[in-house]
Amino acid sequence: MVNVLRFTDVTYVRDRRPILDGIDWAVEDSERWVILGPNGAGKTTLMKLATANDYPTTGSVEVLDQRLGRVDIFELRNRIGFVSSATGRRLPASETVRDIVLTAAYGVEGRWNEQYDDVDVRQAERILAEWDLADYVDRAYGTLSDGERKRALIARAVMTDPEMLLLDEPSASLDLGARERLLQMLSGFAQSPHSPAMIMVTHHVEEVPPGFTHALLLRDGRAQAAGPIAETLTAANLEATFGMPFELSVSNGRYAAVAKP
Numbered sequence: 001m002v003n004v005l006r007f008t009d010v011t012y013v014r015d016r017r018p019i020l021d022g023i024d025w026a027v028e029d030s031e032r033w034v035i036l037g038p039n040g041a042g043k044t045t046l047m048k049l050a051t052a053n054d055y056p057t058t059g060s061v062e063v064l065d066q067r068l069g070r071v072d073i074f075e076l077r078n079r080i081g082f083v084s085s086a087t088g089r090r091l092p093a094s095e096t097v098r099d100i101v102l103t104a105a106y107g108v109e110g111r112w113n114e115q116y117d118d119v120d121v122r123q124a125e126r127i128l129a130e131w132d133l134a135d136y137v138d139r140a141y142g143t144l145s146d147g148e149r150k151r152a153l154i155a156r157a158v159m160t161d162p163e164m165l166l167l168d169e170p171s172a173s174l175d176l177g178a179r180e181r182l183l184q185m186l187s188g189f190a191q192s193p194h195s196p197a198m199i200m201v202t203h204h205v206e207e208v209p210p211g212f213t214h215a216l217l218l219r220d221g222r223a224q225a226a227g228p229i230a231e232t233l234t235a236a237n238l239e240a241t242f243g244m245p246f247e248l249s250v251s252n253g254r255y256a257a258v259a260k261p
Contacts, residue, residue, distance in 0.1 A: 002065075003028055003029075003062070005064075006025070006062040007024060007025040008059055008060045008062075009023075009024060010056045011058045012057050013057040019042050020045055021221040021222050022059075023221075025223065027164075030193075030197070031213050031214050032213045033197075033198065033212065033213070034199075034214070034215050035215075036215065038242055039203075040220075041221065043201045043218055044201075047166060050166055050199065052076050063080070063164075064163055079162060081158055081164070081165040081166065082165075083167045083168065084168035085168070092109070093142025097139050100155075100156055101127060101159050124155075127158060128152075131185060133151055147175075147178025147179075154167070161196075162196050165197070165198045166200075167200040170200065179207070183207065186209040191210075205238070205256065206256055208255050212229060213228065215228075215229045217240075219240070219241045219243075224241045225241075235248040235257075246259060246260060
C-alpha cells in the first residue's frame with residue numbers, strides 16, 4: 001500500500017487562532033475515509049490542505065508523495081479529483097453536461113477553443129453513463145436537479161482518472177430520494193478496487209456510504225479519533241466530537257445516530 005496523503009504535526013493558524021492543531025493523519029491508496037465534525041472543527045481547512053490549495057502554518061503535508069512548499073502545485077492538483085458546491089457554482093449554467101465533464105481533461109471550467117480527441121469524448125460519455133447521466137449529455141448543466149448536478153460534478157472529478165478523490169459534503173441539500181441514489185452510487189464506487197483513494201466530508205453519519213473503510217473525527221481543530229470505521233465511529237467518540245450523548249445504530253453498513261433522551 002502507498003500513502004497518498006500524510007499530515008505530520010500539522011497546525012494551521014489564522015488571526016492567532018489555531019484552526020487545526022497538531023494533526024497527524026495518513027491515507028493509503030486503498031482506503032476510503034469519512035471526516036466528521038461540527039461546524040468550525042477544521043474540516044474545510046483540512047480539505048484545502050489536502051487539495052494543495054493552502055499551506056500549513058507548521059508541520060508538513062505530503063500529497064501524492066509530494067511535500068507542499070516543495071512542488072509545483074498546479075501539476076499536483078491535476079492528479080486530484082475534488083467535488084464541492086463551490087466548484088459547481090463556478091461552472092457555466094449554459095454548458096452541456098457532456099462538456100462539463102469533457103473540459104476536465106484540460107482543467108478548464110468552460111468550453112472555448114480546445115480540441116478533444118475521440119478517446120476523450122468516449123471517456124466522458126462512459127463516465128456519464130456510469131453516473132446515470134447518459135440521458136442528460138446534451139442538457140444544459142443549469143437545468144439539472146441538485147442530485148443530477150452532484151453526479152455531474154463527480155463525473156467531472158473522475159474524468160482524468162485522479163489518484164485521490166475528495167468529496168466535500170456531496171449529498172448536502174439533496175432530498176431523500178436523490179441522497180439515497182447518490183449514496184448507493186458512491187458505495188459502489190468506493191468498493192471497486194479500481195477506484196482511487198477517497199476522502200469525504202459530511203456532517204451526518206447517515207450519509208456515510210457502505211464501503212468506506214476509515215473515519216476521522218474532528219473537534220476544535222484536533223483529531224478526537226481516527227482509524228478503521230467500525231472501531232472509530234462509536235457513540236462514545238461521537239459524544240466527544242459533538243458534545244452530546246448519542247444512540248448509534250448500524251444496519252446493512254449504514255449508520256444512524258439520535259440524541260439520547
